Amino acid sequence: MAVADFNQIRRSEHLPARIAAQIAREITEGRISAGEKLPTEHLLSKTFGVSRSVVREAIAHLRNEGLVETRQGVGAFATDIERRQSIRIEQENLSDKASFRSLFQLRLPLEIEAAGLAAIHHTSDDLLKLDEALSQMTGAAKWTDEGILADLAFHRQIAAATQNEYFLLFLGFVAERIHLAINAARASAVLEEIVEVTIAEHLAIRDAIASRQPNQARQAMHEHLVGAASRIELQLEIF
Known part of the structure; x- marks a missing residue:
């Protein structure tokens, strides 16, 4: 790939x-x-x-x-x-690879923790919305910009499923800028491969959350984020 x-x-x-x-x-x-x-x-x-x-x-x-x-x-x-929030990250500032890597590094602990909390605290409505986003990601629109929007909606719903409004606030803020990574990966890889790999990673996260297995959810999210970073040649510090 x-x-x-x-x-x-x-x-x-x-x-x-x-x-x-x-x-x-x-x-x-x-x-x-x-x-x-x-x-x-x-x-x-x-x-x-x-x-x-x-x-x-x-x-x-x-x-x-x-x-x-x-x-x-x-x-x-x-x-x-x-x-209004005092924190702003202008989109053009993320054209610098070091700045973008720093933002992605911040995403790692936040989203892994969110996945674990979502596995514990999600409601049936949260799971329904995750499945709706996945349905859009895996349907005919998966090759289009609609698939990217569904990907972002999936991650926002995990944040919402923590039942902690601050996760939704901060992860929503970060996720809106991470869409650049999705665009870049799709543009430079074989689209069929990148989309299918991404879908498989999201399914693993969803299944672990639905099964209320926080450790598995955290691990699935970890693997997804590391994979997503590698697809745009970002080397994160993993401990």
Whole structure:
């Protein structure tokens, strides 16, 4: 299996991140006021010429950065300045391999621990949502950008299944930037191989969580993350 040259990450342009950056500028520069409702998913998808799933991913970026809050059945609203997160990692900063490796290194302990906690604390609804994400990853859309969005949704749902809102907050923030790794690996490897290997790794994680086996879940996540790093030629420090 071929592995990605890190330069591919530098060239990758992830559509949801680009759209989120444009909306973020509207918010931070005051053209969308605090408390103001963002346009609907339908209108944003028409404006940017993308699918609604891409718009939802962009809104997730903004939510994880504290720039918007979403209200079920109502929509997304710009947050007050004092409620916004002070931590920001600009996407272009991750074009530097050392910076990207540091972010991936942070992901390792957080996601391994999350997998173990999810195995203990997940609900039937959490498992249903994991299976929904897996279904999208393994269906006809697995070769497309929809498959990448499903991959990210799978990891966010594991964080949610910990029943610890801080895991969801921090891992959501990190995961939105790790999508570059998925793009780079897919672009540089034999797509059929990279997708099938990734699916198998996710299935192993899901099965361990569903069986409420925290040690196996942690091990499966460990193997997935190490494999994901190797596919983009990142050498992590493993202890």
